[in-house]
Amino acid sequence: MQIKEYMKHQVYTADPDANLLKAAQLLVQHNIGTLPVVDQDRRLVGLLPMRKILALVMPDFVNLLENFSFLHDFGAVENRRIPEDKLSLSVKEIMDPPVSVDETSGLLRTAAMLNQLNLMEIPVVDKDHRLIGIVSRVDIGTALLRLWGVISEE
Amino acid sequence: MVWAQIISGVIFIGSLALIFTEKLNRTIVAMLGASIMLVVGMALGFYSEQQALDAIDLKTIGLLLGMMTLVALLEPTGFFEFLALWAGRISKGNLVRLLFLLGTITTVLSMFLDNVTTVVLVAPITILICEILGITATPFLISEALLSNIGGAATLVGDPPNVLIGSEAGLSFNDFLVNSFPIVVCCWVVSLVLIRFLFKNELSQTSVDAEALEQIQPAEALKDRSVLRRVLGVLGLAILLFFLQEILHVSSAVIATGAAAVGLTIVRPDLPDTLKRIDWSVLLFFAALFVMVGGLEASGLLGGISSALGHLRGFPIVLFGVILIWITAILSAVVDNVPITIAMIPVIQGLSETGLDVSPLWWALVFGAGFGGNATIIGSTANIVVTSVSEKTHSPITSAMWSKKGLPVMVVSCLIASVLYAIMFS
Numbered sequence: 220m221q222i223k224e225y226m227k228h229q230v231y232t233a234d235p236d237a238n239l240l241k242a243a244q245l246l247v248q249h250n251i252g253t254l255p256v257v258d259q260d261r262r263l264v265g266l267l268p269m270r271k272i273l274a275l276v277m278p279d280f281v282n283l284l285e286n287f288s289f290l291h292d293f294g295a296v297e298n299r300r301i302p303e304d305k306l307s308l309s310v311k312e313i314m315d316p317p318v319s320v321d322e323t324s325g326l327l328r329t330a331a332m333l334n335q336l337n338l339m340e341i342p343v344v345d346k347d348h349r350l351i352g353i354v355s356r357v358d359i360g361t362a363l364l365r366l367w368g369v370i371s372e373e
Numbered sequence: 374m375v376w377a378q379i380i381s382g383v384i385f386i387g388s389l390a391l392i393f394t395e396k397l398n399r400t401i402v403a404m405l406g407a408s409i410m411l412v413v414g415m416a417l418g419f420y421s422e423q424q425a426l427d428a429i430d431l432k433t434i435g436l437l438l439g440m441m442t443l444v445a446l447l448e449p450t451g452f453f454e455f456l457a458l459w460a461g462r463i464s465k466g467n468l469v470r471l472l473f474l475l476g477t478i479t480t481v482l483s484m485f486l487d488n489v490t491t492v493v494l495v496a497p498i499t500i501l502i503c504e505i506l507g508i509t510a511t512p513f514l515i516s517e518a519l520l521s522n523i524g525g526a527a528t529l530v531g532d533p534p535n536v537l538i539g540s541e542a543g544l545s546f547n548d549f550l551v552n553s554f555p556i557v558v559c560c561w562v563v564s565l566v567l568i569r570f571l572f573k574n575e576l577s578q579t580s581v582d583a584e585a586l587e588q589i590q591p592a593e594a595l596k597d598r599s600v601l602r603r604v605l606g607v608l609g610l611a612i613l614l615f616f617l618q619e620i621l622h623v624s625s626a627v628i629a630t631g632a633a634a635v636g637l638t639i640v641r642p643d644l645p646d647t648l649k650r651i652d653w654s655v656l657l658f659f660a661a662l663f664v665m666v667g668g669l670e671a672s673g674l675l676g677g678i679s680s681a682l683g684h685l686r687g688f689p690i691v692l693f694g695v696i697l698i699w700i701t702a703i704l705s706a707v708v709d710n711v712p713i714t715i716a717m718i719p720v721i722q723g724l725s726e727t728g729l730d731v732s733p734l735w736w737a738l739v740f741g742a743g744f745g746g747n748a749t750i751i752g753s754t755a756n757i758v759v760t761s762v763s764e765k766t767h768s769p770i771t772s773a774m775w776s777k778k779g780l781p782v783m784v785v786s787c788l789i790a791s792v793l794y795a796i797m798f799s
Contacts, residue, residue: 279766280501287501289458289593294585295507 222329223322225362226343226352232257233267235311242267242310253340253353256314261349263342265314275301275313319344322351326366330359377419381672384410385665389716393708400654403661410668420671428667429660432540432626437656439629440530443608444486445650446636450601451594453482453494458591461502466583468508468576469569472516475499476565479517480524483755484531485612488521489652492755496762505585511770512572512778514763518755519747519782523564526743527557529615529625533655534714534742539625541718542735546615546625552736556793560744560786567785571778600640607636655711662715669719679723690730691799694737695791701741702787706748714742733798740790748783750775 233242233254242254246269256265276299280287319342320329333341333356343352364370388406392399407425414420447453460474475495482491496514503510525532529539529549538544569576595601611632615625637647669675697717704713717738725731746753750760750772756779763770 278501278504280497280504282765283497283500283762284454286594289454289590290501290505290588291590292505292585292588294505294588296504 222324226354230353240306255342263317267314377672378674381668400658407661407664420668425664429663435626436629439633441651442633445647446604451596454594457495457498476520479521483521484528488525508578512575514759518759527554560789679726694733697737698741702745705745706752710742744786747779
């Protein structure tokens with residue numbers, strides 16, 4: 220029940236020096252939520268979630284208020300666009316610090332880490348810390364529900 | 374006992390100096406200073422444990438604690454957010470009207486409640502309103518802090534220095550209404566006009582999307598209306614009792630702590646959560662400073678100051694007051710106004726022992742401490758709070774930005790206060 224048996228082996232990655240426009244293209248093209256950022260040796264150096272790019276236009280009050288349900292229209296914010304100069308920032312300037320699980324990590328442990336770190340996906344690395352795959356909450360949930368026999372295999 | 378006087382003076386001034394450097398948290402410095410004062414005082418035989426305990430002015434601490442508890446009960450109800458959202462909605466995107474409404478709301482709230490809490494809760498809503506309008510929030514944030522600092526000087530409970538001055542000088546809520554309130558209102562109005570002028574360019578921005586404001590439902594920000602009604606009821610009752618204080622012959626501390634007890638009883642909040650909202654470090658800071666000042670008094674240093682100031686007896690008191698406004702204001706611009714007030718109180722008390730009628734000087738201290746903080750970004754806690762909120766946004770307020778607007782407001786408000794003060798007290 221090691222995570223390496225359930226992870227996706229095909230991982231799209233970003234170069235730390237690539238610009239955000241390039242990263243955004245990858246995210247959209249492959250319909251994915253997170254880009255692991257790796258160096259030339261495929262060692263994980265950071266994570267670039269889609270959320271981080273959207274945060275460039277997110278209003279400030281969202282981070283300052285616990286609750287904004289009284290606001291039914293974001294007004295001028297709704298029409299904001301990512302400024303051109305932000306798109307030319309390099310990935311390493313806005314990426315999150317690298318977080319990963321070891322390929323031998325258990326399924327439930329990995330699920331717990333995703334919960335705790337509030338991530339949608341987490342990269343999987345081998346014992347030399349090289350990126351070998353990625354696994355999402357849905358991947359783990361599906362695997363666990365099947366394993367527990369809640370859902371029978373067709 | 375000259376040694377005792379010198380040593381106690383050195384401990385006090387050394388502690389204030391350390392507070393002014395802001396290298397160490399002021400409450401820690403004060404506790405350390407108080408401990409040294411007591412130990413040295415006991416060793417030299419000029420200060421005892423009992424004297425130190427008696428020096429802690431429980432009226433000041435009780436009044437602060439009581440008001441802080443009421444604010445802690447009011448804070449989670451969403452009342453502050455409701456008022457700010459309502460201001461946004463009825464401004465209909467007119468920026469001058471928005472400035473006036475937000476400024477008035479923060480001022481009125483901070484006249485009766487802690488202005489830090491007011492600013493902490495109103496600032497994020499201000500940012501929200503400005504963002505949906507597509508304009509910069511900076512002028513509104515700075516104005517809120519400036520106006521609430523001025524407004525806080527109006528009442529006994531508006532600002533911690535007033536609480537302190539009130540209890541040291543035996544001034545009631547009504548004394549503040551008669552002596553301070555009218556002058557503060559004049560200064561506030563002039564400052565508002567000045568702010569409008571200083572932010573002329575920013576306020577002529579066109580709001581991109583005023584219609585979005587109409588979609589705000591302020592009432593949805595209110596969390597528990599029944600709790601809100603109860604807290605506002607108790608708060609209203611406390612303010613009414615403050616007015617009647619002289620007839621009832623009770624101290625403001627009794628009214629505030631009593632109201633807090635009633636509030637806690639009828640709201641029955643999650644107590645640890647409510648207690649967490651109280652600024653214990655301010656209360657500790659005050660207690661420790663009282664112990665230090667008690668040591669100064671016990672060493673006979675205060676008596677020394679008053680005999681040294683004895684030759685000022687012939688000096689016109691109003692002129693002295695005007696000078697005091699400016700000295701206090703300039704010092705408050707550079708450091709927090711609480712230690713300044715604490716340092717000035719013994720001087721005024723020393724003067725009073727020379728037989729001089731010092732009552733006008735207390736008001737000078739109120740105005741100086743209240744208005745001085747506006748000049749710089751670190752001049753008052755409200756300024757620091759607004760700035761730190763703005764630092765979490767895309768357009769942080771800088772020190773230069775602050776002083777460009779705050780300094781003129783400080784100078785003009787102190788000028789108006791000086792003129793009105795001279796007229797009123799001569």
